[in-house]
Amino acid sequence: MDNPADRLYILFQLALGVDGRDRAFTRIWNAYGKRIHFYVSRIISGDAGHHDNCFQEVMLKIYEGLDGYRIDRPLKPWLFRVARNCCLDFLKKRTEEAAENIELVPAAPDRAPEERLICGELFGAVGESIDALSADDAQLAYLRFFEGMRFSEIAKIMEMNENTVKTRMTAIKKKLRHELKEWL
Amino acid sequence: MKLERTMKQYYTGRVNSIDLPEMTGIPHRTAAHPAKPWSDMVLGCAMHAALALAVAFGLPALRNESLLSARITRMAEEASLDKHIESRVKLLSENIITIRNTK
Numbered sequence: 001m002d003n004p005a006d007r008l009y010i011l012f013q014l015a016l017g018v019d020g021r022d023r024a025f026t027r028i029w030n031a032y033g034k035r036i037h038f039y040v041s042r043i044i045s046g047d048a049g050h051h052d053n054c055f056q057e058v059m060l061k062i063y064e065g066l067d068g069y070r071i072d073r074p075l076k077p078w079l080f081r082v083a084r085n086c087c088l089d090f091l092k093k094r095t096e097e098a099a100e101n102i103e104l105v106p107a108a109p110d111r112a113p114e115e116r117l118i119c120g121e122l123f124g125a126v127g128e129s130i131d132a133l134s135a136d137d138a139q140l141a142y143l144r145f146f147e148g149m150r151f152s153e154i155a156k157i158m159e160m161n162e163n164t165v166k167t168r169m170t171a172i173k174k175k176l177r178h179e180l181k182e183w184l
Numbered sequence: 185m186k187l188e189r190t191m192k193q194y195y196t197g198r199v200n201s202i203d204l205p206e207m208t209g210i211p212h213r214t215a216a217h218p219a220k221p222w223s224d225m226v227l228g229c230a231m232h233a234a235l236a237l238a239v240a241f242g243l244p245a246l247r248n249e250s251l252l253s254a255r256i257t258r259m260a261e262e263a264s265l266d267k268h269i270e271s272r273v274k275l276l277s278e279n280i281i282t283i284r285n286t287k
Contacts (some may be wrong), residue, residue, distance in 0.1 A: 018272065021272070022272065025276075033204050034199050034200070034204050035199055036204045037202050037204055038195075038198060038199045038202060059235075059276070060273060060276060063272070063273060063276055064273060116190045122190070123193070123197060124196040126190060126191065127194070130194075141191065142195060145188060145191035145195060146191070146192060146195035146196070146199070158267055173187060176187060176191070177187055180187070180190070183190075184186050184187055184190065
């Protein structure tokens with residue numbers, strides 16, 4: 001759920017001008033930076049350099065867009081919508097570049113060893129199941145399971161119908177339960 | 185319910201494992217309260233000179249000096265703010281690159 005204290009703090013700081021904007025951004029960086037970075041890595045495949053480049057773009061867009069943020073709207077969906085739009089632009093640009101130079105398209109990394117190291121066997125299996133999902137479904141799973149967003153909020157971020165989100169989430173859960181039936 | 189809990193734990197582990205340094209603020213290389221740049225002062229003088237000329241020549245649309253002055257002042261303020269934001273974005277960009285390179 002969105003933290004009202006963050007929204008109030010940002011409202012207050014934005015009213016103070018340019019320096020307040022810096023402090024508001026620092027708050028966003030500290031509270032949401034890792035989450036946004038992870039979300040970006042769910043959308044952008046390839047090596048970490050691509051995630052980092054795109055993450056940088058996203059954070060700059062958020063900084064530039066702080067004036068346009070409407071305080072009567074929840075902060076988190078706005079941040080993730082900016083991130084998603086920025087990632088889609090990044091992917092589009094990368095596809096155009098790849099058309100000129102095919103070597104720019106990296107192969108999807110094998111994340112399994114890293115997952116197993118960090119989280120153990122169960123979470124390694126979870127990671128593999130998530131990697132088997134489509135990019136959109138992986139985002140839906142993250143926004144729902146970790147960020148705890150409402151279907152209506154996810155629908156706005158993903159630019160989908162709310163009922164479509166519900167249907168896809170049901171399918172995702174079914175698929176994950178099937179993949180992880182040995183563990184759950 | 186177990187699936188939801190497992191997924192939440194998995195994501196928590198992954199997100200927490202990200203090595204993202206804390207950003208303690210954009211370096212204020214331009215100082216917290218920067219002096220008015222020369223370019224802004226020159227712009228302000230040019231605007232006031234243009235206003236004075238326009239009023240002196242009696243252009244009908246520019247008769248309301250106070251209103252026009254307020255408008256020009258606001259435009260100058262907005263232009264100044266845009267410049268500040270632009271410079272901060274550049275600083276931020278450099279800051280993120282520095283953080284990334286030190287990872």
